[in-house]
């Protein structure tokens with residue numbers, strides 16, 4: 001591991017590394033790609049704290065902004081110093097890091113990042129926040145913690161549920177596994193975990209899901225290499241239970257990467273042919289790796305890089321799973337960078353792309369076949385409204401209602417909202433082709 005030097009040639013401290021990561025996200029890079037570049041310069045002993053500070057600051061971003069504003073005599077208009085303040089305040093208000101360490105390390109980071117002249121301001125604000133912390137806890141507790149465009153949209157879509165929804169969206173999502181029942185039953189796997197002293201419990205909705213009671217290093221869990229389980233959100237695990245029996249059928253997974261839902265379908269059924277399609281070649285590699293590990297690969301599975309807007313199937317399919325590209329607002333708990341990266345203007349573009357993919361995939365479906373439309377969004381434009389428009393313009397499409405005791409029934413389809421200790425925000429709508 002190579003420590004990261006700053007201008008003077010000295011090694012950057014951990015807080016400065018956290019600030020650099022957060023600056024990269026503010027400049028539009030996804031957290032996943034930044035972490036891939038930055039994590040190697042963080043020493044092994046500091047990695048847990050590095051992750052906690054990066055993820056925690058992103059999770060509380062808008063609330064930290066709200067806390068900071070009244071503490072400033074005038075706007076700083078300096079992204080580096082503002083980010084140092086957020087990192088400092090997060091440590092003081094949301095972690096057990098000792099106040100003196102949080103302040104001195106953050107002030108040092110401000111200097112190391114070339115902002116020596118403003119390090120006194122950072123020091124003074126963090127000291128004041130320590131003295132007056134009570135009032136700031138209330139701000140953190142009550143802040144919607146969402147960008148204003150998203151808060152407005154959610155208010156329009158979910159009205160009175162906004163406060164509860166924004167509270168849920170700032171929680172940490174649980175680590176959830178899907179047991180590969182071709183290898184082991186859920187109860188058998190729970191016994192294996194218990195024998196290893198690992199606490200976990202059954203998911204409520206998914207009958208192959210297990211929620212881990214604490215966060216663990218996944219590859220170290222029993223049976224990982226042998227393909228005994230996958231990591232998958234509970235509400236994502238519902239997908240494969242909503243399709244008809246696919247044994248001997250032709251199935252298209254239209255936006256398949258990294259293959260979570262493809263793998264689950266193959267764990268449950270033996271299709272004649274399954275085509276896993278995605279336009280992102282790098283992500284498709286993960287479909288291949290996942291199926292290999294889970295021992296689900298075979299001649300009947302084809303993994304194809306293609307644009308689902310234009311691609312034509314070799315023959316019409318019995319079933320199409322369309323897990324559409326979306327705003328991913330339903331999975332903000334797992335990807336808190338979405339708060340900063342997603343813009344209001346992205347939504348309309350995404351809705352158009354979803355519509356184009358849906359249009360093309362519909363023409364690849366047999367009469368009598370089933371299409372399952374899925375998103376990990378909670379915005380109605382991508383879900384219910386998308387479907388209202390689809391059914392209004394496709395006389396040959398008929399909804400096959402999902403009768404279930406989970407989620408909220410919509411004009412078309414069912415919506416799951418993120419829920420404490422349970423799954424993320426997902427939307428499902430099932431339909432059949434009648435002519």
Ligand SMILES: C[S@@+](CC[C@H](N)C(=O)[O-])C[C@H]1O[C@@H](n2cnc3c(N)ncnc32)[C@H](O)[C@@H]1O
Nearest residue numbers: 255256257258259260261279280307308323325
């Ligand atoms: C929600 S993710 C799919 C998750 C996947 N079904 C799973 O369960 O692991 C959406 C996928 O759509 C893909 N995608 C976006 N636009 C596409 C297009 N025009 N054609 C094909 N795939 C596309 C993205 O690369 C991304 O992998």
